[in-house]
Amino acid sequence: MNSSRFWVRLGLYSAFTAAWVSMMGSLYFSEVMRFTPCTLCWFQRVLMYPLAGLIAFGILRRDHHLPFLVLPFSLLGQGLAVYHYLLQKTTIFSQPSSCGLGVTCSSVWIDWFGIVTIPLLSVFGFMVITIGMLMVIAGGENRPNLVGASRWPRWPVPFVVVIALALYAAEAVRAGEMEISLPDIQISVPSSFPFLEFSTDSAATPEPTATPTNQERGESLYSQACASCHGAQGEGVEGLGTPLSDSPYVAELSDEELLALIRDGRAADADDNRTGLAMPARGGQSELSDEQIGYIILVIRNWQ
Numbered sequence: 001m002n003s004s005r006f007w008v009r010l011g012l013y014s015a016f017t018a019a020w021v022s023m024m025g026s027l028y029f030s031e032v033m034r035f036t037p038c039t040l041c042w043f044q045r046v047l048m049y050p051l052a053g054l055i056a057f058g059i060l061r062r063d064h065h066l067p068f069l070v071l072p073f074s075l076l077g078q079g080l081a082v083y084h085y086l087l088q089k090t091t092i093f094s095q096p097s098s099c100g101l102g103v104t105c106s107s108v109w110i111d112w113f114g115i116v117t118i119p120l121l122s123v124f125g126f127m128v129i130t131i132g133m134l135m136v137i138a139g140g141e142n143r144p145n146l147v148g149a150s151r152w153p154r155w156p157v158p159f160v161v162v163i164a165l166a167l168y169a170a171e172a173v174r175a176g177e178m179e180i181s182l183p184d185i186q187i188s189v190p191s192s193f194p195f196l197e198f199s200t201d202s203a204a205t206p207e208p209t210a211t212p213t214n215q216e217r218g219e220s221l222y223s224q225a226c227a228s229c230h231g232a233q234g235e236g237v238e239g240l241g242t243p244l245s246d247s248p249y250v251a252e253l254s255d256e257e258l259l260a261l262i263r264d265g266r267a268a269d270a271d272d273n274r275t276g277l278a279m280p281a282r283g284g285q286s287e288l289s290d291e292q293i294g295y296i297i298l299v300i301r302n303w304q
Helices: 002-032 039-061 066-089 118-138 147-151 156-177 212-225 248-252 255-264 290-303
Strands: none
Touching: 002 039, 002 118, 002 156, 039 066, 039 118, 039 156, 066 118, 212 290, 255 290
């Protein structure tokens, strides 16, 4: 009985901790790192955030119905998170240019070790909660006729909440105080790209000229990687991305500088960031090559 009670407690408080870590982690990414959540991210938040309060109150009330209240949220959230991850990392599902107003649902904000993205972290969070609740059910402590169910310790609840809030606050303060200085980078660009045709006039600044095929490729890639934030025709989207079609800033950038900007992204606190939102590297499309970015540049230059 003592061994069973240990595993039940482990599942219960692991689920509670996972809910709070997931909630504060998602807030850190959006409110501190300024990563704009996509539609699927919001759906997962709608399912995760209530669990942080629901599990807390369930433990405080020692409610034997808690697992049955939590599992519908965690199972549905886990399914959405798995779908979101597959949308990012595979071609099983078609990848829409946008899953709603805002960044694309296939955008990759973080890509740790080439595997770990935000949806995968969400998968782990929902999975821990699901397994934890199943452990409570398997241990029989969801049944009110057992004495063990009435002995859930209450003290871990405020402890976990305080720790989660403290970690979030510490990271927010650290991010606010951190100054990032990037060294000057000299980019060596070949005199000719296989995907661009340059003017042969040596006195003029080399500028790419679009062929119909390259223009069509660029429009398709722009629609996938850039349109949801910068508009279908580069007109910009209020609160998300600045205009590209009539931008003095973009016009002053060389093709090499523009390529580097798209490839590396831009931090929310960058000096030239006017939206206060982070721009994902490669438009959130981690597989986008420099050659494909070159096609996108052709489209942007054509507007100008």
